[in-house]
Amino acid sequence: MALNVIWFGFFLIAFVVALVRLLVFHDYDIFQKIVSGTFDSAKTAAEISLGLIGLMAFWLGIMKIGEKGGLIAMFSKAVSPLFHKLFPGIPKNHPAYGSILMNFSANMLGLDNAATPLGLKAMKELQELNPEKETATDAQIMFLVLNASSLTLLPVTIMAYRKEAGALDPSDVFIPILLATFFSTLAGLVITALYQRINLLQRVVVLYLGGLAAVVGAALYFFSNLPEAQMSIATKVISNVMLFGVIIAFVSVAFYRKVNVFETFIEGAKEGFEVAIKIIPYLVGILVAVGVMRNSGALDFITQGLSWVFGLLGMNTDFVPALPVALMKPLSGSGARGMMIELMETSGADSFASRVACVIQGSTETTFYVLAVYFGSVAVKRTRHAVPAALLAELAGVIAAIIIAYIFFH
Secondary structure, eight states, rough: OOOHHHHHHHHHHHHHHHHHHHHHHHHHHHHHHHHHHHHHHHHHHHHHHHHHHHHHHHHHHHHHHHHHHTTHHHHHHHHHHHHHHHOOOSSSSSSSHHHHHHHHHHTTTOOOHHHHHHHHHHHHHHHHHHTTTOOOOOOHHHHHHHHHHOOOOOOOOHHHHHTTTOOOOOOOOOHHHHHHHHHHHHHHHHHHHHHHHHHTSSSSHHHHHHHHHHHHHHHHHHHTOOOOHHHHHHHHHHHOOOOOOHHHHHHHHHTTTHHHHHHHHHHHHHHHHHHHHHHHHHHHHHHHHHHHHHTTTEEEHHHHHHHHHHHHTTOOOTGGGGGGHHHTTTOOOOOOOHHHHHHHHHHOSSSHHHHHHHHHHOOOHHOOOOHHHHHHTTTTTBTTTTHHHHHHHHHHHHHHHHHHHHHHHH
């Protein structure tokens, strides 16, 4: 529903702005520019989608190996002590724990196809514990806020889009996304815990969160104190070593557990091929709508207005062209992705604004979509503090993404 309204709104706003430019400013070429742009945007969308086939096939093949090799179960076991403290309302050994842990593990590994069914299963099991069926429980809200905070370890799709857009080093956003998504998740956790009066000073919680915070703090300190030339080299080396290490780990664990790694890879690669083909119509629709907004001048008007506001505050405004991605993301993941891709096409994949957009895209989530789907699946109508907690986590992710992008790329 949200995407339907947004898509129509883009065309309507573009038409109004173009009409004003024609009648008031006598820009007689504006509608020709918009129409020509629709053809260019449609062609670009198809080319990007087709170019993604190999990348998506490879990475979903690797993900399938990780899934069959039992890495999701290993992640679940590693974080289970923490989750027992964050969901005090769930009885010990209740099946909901397994679904929650599996859902988060799948999300962290980028296994979206596995994560959503597991998440819906978790909500159904949590609903069985709910004494007031139309009102969200604390456990359901904590689960959804953490889901909406976009905790991810492998932003494969974003790196694939950067590669297709011509980035010299598509993985240079890998570490910034990891750092930014940590802050969005931490913010969501702390805010929800405050609402629910969960004691975060318990020993287990402090050890987990303190350990993660120490790692993130050390990484930020290390990179922020490097000269620009050395930072570029360090980011490139560390990012690619980590990514290749993940591939080796997935394959090695699966091979050790006697999984047929090649056949499993082929199974996942087929899914990747299907995904790349299926997104063509959606990408065409979104990129054409975003292109219409840009060619009409409406998008430039928005970014110039935001630049003026932030300029009055004495801030550097190089990040402002990426803000439409941040504004769109809570409403529509497809819309935000289209804006990110369109920005890379117009300003270059390695421009500062494009990198900021990629980090924002990787560290935030489609908050309203997640809340609507998960609460809707169990007919919960009163969501209590879920929306403000999730949106504050989203805001923390955007702010962290911008600051971290300045540290790494500016």
